Amino acid sequence: MNRITATYDIESPVGVALAAEVLAGEQSTGTFTRLAAETDELRARSAARIERIEITGSRATPSLPSRKAGNSYERGLVTVSWSLENFGTSLPTLMSTLAGNLFELAELSAIRLVDMNLPSAFAMEHPGPQFGATGTRDFMGGHQGPIIGTIIKPSVGMNPSETAALVQTLVEAGIDFIKDDELQANGPHCPFDERVKEVSRVLNAHTDKTGKRVMYAFNLTDEIDQMWYNLELLEAHGGTCAMVCINSVGLTGLRALRNRSQMTIHGHRAGWGIYSRSSNIGISFPVMQKLWRLAGTDHLHVNGLANKFTETDDVIAQSATSVQKPVTEGGPAHLAMPVYSSGQTVWQIDPARTLLGNDDFIYCAGGGILSHPSGTAAGVIALRQAADAARNGISIQDYAKEQPELQEAIDTFPETRVAFKGSYPNR
Amino acid sequence: MNRITATYDIESPVGVALAAEVLAGEQSTGTFTRLAAETDELRARSAARIERIEITGSRATPSLPSRKAGNSYERGLVTVSWSLENFGTSLPTLMSTLAGNLFELAELSAIRLVDMNLPSAFAMEHPGPQFGATGTRDFMGGHQGPIIGTIIKPSVGMNPSETAALVQTLVEAGIDFIKDDELQANGPHCPFDERVKEVSRVLNAHTDKTGKRVMYAFNLTDEIDQMWYNLELLEAHGGTCAMVCINSVGLTGLRALRNRSQMTIHGHRAGWGIYSRSSNIGISFPVMQKLWRLAGTDHLHVNGLANKFTETDDVIAQSATSVQKPVTEGGPAHLAMPVYSSGQTVWQIDPARTLLGNDDFIYCAGGGILSHPSGTAAGVIALRQAADAARNGISIQDYAKEQPELQEAIDTFPETRVAFKGSYPNR
Numbered sequence: 001m002n003r004i005t006a007t008y009d010i011e012s013p014v015g016v017a018l019a020a021e022v023l024a025g026e027q028s029t030g031t032f033t034r035l036a037a038e039t040d041e042l043r044a045r046s047a048a049r050i051e052r053i054e055i056t057g058s059r060a061t062p063s064l065p066s067r068k069a070g071n072s073y074e075r076g077l078v079t080v081s082w083s084l085e086n087f088g089t090s091l092p093t094l095m096s097t098l099a100g101n102l103f104e105l106a107e108l109s110a111i112r113l114v115d116m117n118l119p120s121a122f123a124m125e126h127p128g129p130q131f132g133a134t135g136t137r138d139f140m141g142g143h144q145g146p147i148i149g150t151i152i153k154p155s156v157g158m159n160p161s162e163t164a165a166l167v168q169t170l171v172e173a174g175i176d177f178i179k180d181d182e183l184q185a186n187g188p189h190c191p192f193d194e195r196v197k198e199v200s201r202v203l204n205a206h207t208d209k210t211g212k213r214v215m216y217a218f219n220l221t222d223e224i225d226q227m228w229y230n231l232e233l234l235e236a237h238g239g240t241c242a243m244v245c246i247n248s249v250g251l252t253g254l255r256a257l258r259n260r261s262q263m264t265i266h267g268h269r270a271g272w273g274i275y276s277r278s279s280n281i282g283i284s285f286p287v288m289q290k291l292w293r294l295a296g297t298d299h300l301h302v303n304g305l306a307n308k309f310t311e312t313d314d315v316i317a318q319s320a321t322s323v324q325k326p327v328t329e330g331g332p333a334h335l336a337m338p339v340y341s342s343g344q345t346v347w348q349i350d351p352a353r354t355l356l357g358n359d360d361f362i363y364c365a366g367g368g369i370l371s372h373p374s375g376t377a378a379g380v381i382a383l384r385q386a387a388d389a390a391r392n393g394i395s396i397q398d399y400a401k402e403q404p405e406l407q408e409a410i411d412t413f414p415e416t417r418v419a420f421k422g423s424y425p426n427r
Numbered sequence: 428m429n430r431i432t433a434t435y436d437i438e439s440p441v442g443v444a445l446a447a448e449v450l451a452g453e454q455s456t457g458t459f460t461r462l463a464a465e466t467d468e469l470r471a472r473s474a475a476r477i478e479r480i481e482i483t484g485s486r487a488t489p490s491l492p493s494r495k496a497g498n499s500y501e502r503g504l505v506t507v508s509w510s511l512e513n514f515g516t517s518l519p520t521l522m523s524t525l526a527g528n529l530f531e532l533a534e535l536s537a538i539r540l541v542d543m544n545l546p547s548a549f550a551m552e553h554p555g556p557q558f559g560a561t562g563t564r565d566f567m568g569g570h571q572g573p574i575i576g577t578i579i580k581p582s583v584g585m586n587p588s589e590t591a592a593l594v595q596t597l598v599e600a601g602i603d604f605i606k607d608d609e610l611q612a613n614g615p616h617c618p619f620d621e622r623v624k625e626v627s628r629v630l631n632a633h634t635d636k637t638g639k640r641v642m643y644a645f646n647l648t649d650e651i652d653q654m655w656y657n658l659e660l661l662e663a664h665g666g667t668c669a670m671v672c673i674n675s676v677g678l679t680g681l682r683a684l685r686n687r688s689q690m691t692i693h694g695h696r697a698g699w700g701i702y703s704r705s706s707n708i709g710i711s712f713p714v715m716q717k718l719w720r721l722a723g724t725d726h727l728h729v730n731g732l733a734n735k736f737t738e739t740d741d742v743i744a745q746s747a748t749s750v751q752k753p754v755t756e757g758g759p760a761h762l763a764m765p766v767y768s769s770g771q772t773v774w775q776i777d778p779a780r781t782l783l784g785n786d787d788f789i790y791c792a793g794g795g796i797l798s799h800p801s802g803t804a805a806g807v808i809a810l811r812q813a814a815d816a817a818r819n820g821i822s823i824q825d826y827a828k829e830q831p832e833l834q835e836a837i838d839t840f841p842e843t844r845v846a847f848k849g850s851y852p853n854r
Binding site: 100 | 454456470491513518519522531533584648650674675676682683686697699700701702706735
C-alpha cells in the first residue's frame, strides 16, 4: 500500500462531501475544474482519493470566518489518500500537501488534521530517533526506572556560574536529568558556550566522584550552522543530550541536527498551542509527533497530567502513548520517549506510568522537587518512591507508610485530580 | 531602545490584567510565584514588562476551551516587552519566547500575536532579502512594470518533459515569471534535477533567441542538505529563483537557504491558514512576514484580492503593504516583493497596484491567463494592459477601448468585487 492517508475533521458551508472533493483537488492535481492538460492517466496517477466520509453533525453558524456562506454548516470526518508518487518521501513536501493551502479554503469553516498513516516505505527513508529510551539509559550508565528530571529556573536571567551552582545542588540531590528552559538558548547574559563549559565541569566532576552520569539537555536552538557548532562544542565537553525547540527551528532544522548528532535529541514543543488549542483549526499531536520522530527526536514533550496549561488529561494520555507506538505498520518503529512536565508532583507519577505500562519516560518536576520541605534531595527521593509504588501497583499513600520522604511530599503538595474519560490499552 | 515589543489580542477567565502578568512571567523569568533565586536584580534585567493594556470587550463564554473557568471572559490588547539581553538576536529563540508556551496558558481563552516591533540592532544581525524588487528586475534584464506570472498546473502529475513543453508555450506567450506548484518539489514522477534540466533548456534557449530572461521559481523545498544540492544544480543551469515552502521547512531552513543562495528566494506560505484562520489563536501576517524577511526571502506570497480562499481584501491589503515597509525603524529596511495569487484576473490588478502605489509586485494568474479566448499570449498582454491602465490612473474599461486583448478579458472573466473597509496610505 504505497498511499498516505490523512483524516480531517472538517465543517463546511457547501456540505462535507463537496468540500472533501475541493480539498482533494486543491491538494493534488490542483484544480477543481479540470484543465486540458489533466488527462485521465494523470488523474489516476496523481489525484488524491477520498477514502471515507463520516458525517458527525451540523450547526447554524460557521465555527470559523469563511468567505462562503451556507444555510447550515455540516461537520464530518474525511479521509483522503495520496500516492507516494506525488511527493516521494520528503517530510517538508508531505507537510505542504497534508497541511498546506487547504487550511484556507473558502469551502471550509473548520479544518483540523486529526490522523495520518504512512506506508512503511516512507518510514524506512527516515533516520528516526537515534537512541530512544534504551540509548538514553545507556548514556546514563544503565539507569533503571523512569528518569526523574527538573528544569533550570528562573527560565532566563542567571549567568553561567549561577546556573552551574544550581546544577551542583541538583546533582548532589541525586537528580537524573536536568534541562535548560526553552527561553534560554544563547542569550548575551548566558552564552551557550560558557554555560556548556561551566555546567559540564560540574556534571563531569560529579560522574568522576560518584560514577553516576546525570543527563543535561542543553538548549542549542539556533540557526543551522550555529546548532552544528553548538553540537561539536557539546561533544567536546562530554555532552549527552541536545535540546531543541522543534517549532522554532522547523522540521528541517530538527533533521539537520539529527544528521550530525552523536547524542540524544530532546524535542521541546514550545509553540504547540497554535496547533492544538482550537478544535476548529490545527493539527493533532498524534500526527505531528510522527513527523518529529521521523526527523529524529529521541525525547518528546507531551505536557503533564493535571498540568498548568489547557490540554485535558485524555489528550495528554493520547500524546504520551502515541510516541511509544510504531510510526508505521511494518518498517522501523522509530520509538521515542515521552517527557512529562508542567506542575508535576508525586501525585501524577502513578497515572503517568500506568497509562504507558512501562518506565520509559522522563518525568520533569520543578516546584514538585524544589519545594519539598526536607530539601531538594528528599524531593527527588520522594518521586522515586512514588515511581516504585506505581511499578509495584501500590497506592502512594500505602507505600508512604514506610517512606518518610514520600509521606512529606503527600502532605505538602495538594492532591491533583487526574481524570481520564477514555480508556488506555495499558491501563 | 534595546527592547522587543509584542502585542497580543487576548481573552481571559481571570481578567486581562492578571492574564497579562501570567503571560509575561511564563515567557521570561518563568514563574508567576517568585523563586528564591529570582532576585530583584535578575528580575530588573530579565523580566518581561507589560507596556500597555487596552480592554476591548467581554463575553459570557470562552472563545476557546480553557482549563480555567470564569464568570466572564474579558478581552483586550496587551503589549509586552523583553530585553534583547534575554535572547540576543536569534530568530528561533525569539519564536520560542514570543510564540512559545503562552498559547497554551490556562489563564487565556484566546490569544493571537498581532503585532511585533524589533529594535534596529536586531535587524542588523540578519541578512534579509538579498535581492528584493530591484535585484529581481536585474535578474530579468531590467524588467519594467509589475511582473506577470503564472503557476504550472496541474500541480502534480506532469513529468519533466510535459512541464518543459508547457513552459515553452508560456515563454512564447511573453510571460515574465513562472513558478512550480507548492505540491511539486522532488517527487518520483517529476524529479527536481530532471525538471531543472529540461525546463532550463527551454528558458535558456528563449533567452538566446529573444534576449528576454523569464524567471522560473523552481520549488526546491526539501531537507537542508538536499536544498543546498538543489541550489547548486540550479546555479549550474542558470537558475535565477529558488522557491521554498517556508512553513514546511521552518525558519532555520529558510535562513540556511539564504546563506548559500546566489539567486532570489521565492517564499511560498502554504500552511499559513493554521496561523491566520481563527481570530482567537495564531499569528498575524504583519508579524510573521518580518521574521521571514529577516531570514532572507525576496518574494513573499500574500494571497490575492477577491481570492478563492478566506482572507478578506483588507487582510490582503495589509499583508501586501507590510512587506514593503522597513522591517524596523532605522537599520536595514530588508524590503521584499509581494506576490499576489489565487483567482487573479485583469479585474484585480488595479486595486493590487493602487494599494501599493508602485509596480514592485509579482502578479500570478492561472486561469486568468490560460482561459483568455484568444490564447495564452493574449492573456499575458491583457494583464499588461490592465497594469498600464492602473499606472496611468485609467479604468480598465476605458483603457480597453483601444486594447482588444484587454476588452476580451473584460468580457470573459466575471468582474470581481474588491472591497476595502480600511484605508491605505498609498490609495
